[in-house]
Amino acid sequence: MKKALFLTSLFSIMLYAxxxxxxxxxxxxxAPEIVNEKLAAKAKELCFEAFGVMHSGISKTPLWSAEYLTSSAIDADVKRKDKFHEETQLPVSERSELKDYAKSGYDRGHMSPSADMPTESAQADSFSLANMVPQDHNNNTGIWSSIESATRYLAKKEGSLYIITGPIYKGTLKSIGNGVLVPTYIYKIIYSPKQQKAAVYFTNNEPGKAYHIISVKELEILSGINFFPKMSEEKKAQLLSLPEPKAYK
Structure with a gap:
């Protein structure tokens, strides 16, 4: 099943904040401002113990998942327990279900990773399907896993990071199950309070090791979201130096 593009020009629609x-x-x-009113139509905020989600009832996925990641949270090193579950805070008509992913060919891809979570309860939250997108398996276990690892490495080095992770839907779209949209791209914004700079890891949702590092300004144009409403356009165009994605410990 395919759906038409529901993103429009970043500057043609009024802000939703x-x-x-x-x-x-x-x-x-x-929080970010949603520029595209079509994205805002069924957007609902969910606050969890260690991250916040802006969920879309249109895509049945998060628009973004946000964390304040500290070195102490990473030091907690909570053992992973896979407990994927539907998000009961959302209406059934607007959420994904476990059956949507079954035999779909796509992983349930975390936006805020389970390995970032500082407690068992926070990790359990991270397995909510409200924090998931249909993600190519090779991407999820390959370059994206390395990006998540590099982000934790940087958080240890910097002491703390603000992180916003999410999907972008562009072009003719695919869906799984009962209308859960498959992202075209996946991004992870990293902001260092220490350096007062940001940059973005950006990948196609497909097999391969390719990734790009782009500015927040570039991502805002692609996504229809104003991620840092108080940040100047000049600062959004700057690039934080991000580590090369690899298997950091």
Missing amino acids: APTACPQFYLDAE
């Missing part, structure tokens, strides 16, 4: 109930996960305690 709902107050956030989980400001602790965002730079300056301010």
Whole structure:
């Protein structure tokens, strides 16, 4: 099944900026603004113990998942326990179900990774399908896993990071199950409070080792989301130096 593109020009639609109930996960305690009104139509914020999600009832996936990742959270090293589950805070008509992913050919891809979680309860939250997108298996276990590992390495080095991870839907779209959209691209924004700079890991949702590092400004144009409303355009165009994705310990 395919669906038409539901993103439009970043600058052609009025901003949608709902107050956030989980400001602790965002730079300056301010959540991103949704520029594209089609994305905002069925957007619902969910606050979890260690991350916040803006969920779309259109794609039945997160628009983004945000974390404030500290070195102490990584040091907790909570043993992984896979407990994928439907998100009961969402209406059934707007959420993905476990059966949607069954035999779909796609992984249930975490946006805020389980390995970032500081407690068992936070890790259990991370297995909510509200924090998942249909992700190519090779991408999920390959380059994307390395990007997540590199991000934790940088968090240890910097002390803390603000992170926003999410999908982009562009072109003619595929879906799985009962209308869960498959992302075209996946991104991870990294902001270092220490350096006061940001940059973005960006990948196609497909097999291979390719990735790009782009600016927040570039990502905003692609996504229809204003990720850092208080940040200047000049600063959004700057690039934080990001580590090469590899198997960091």
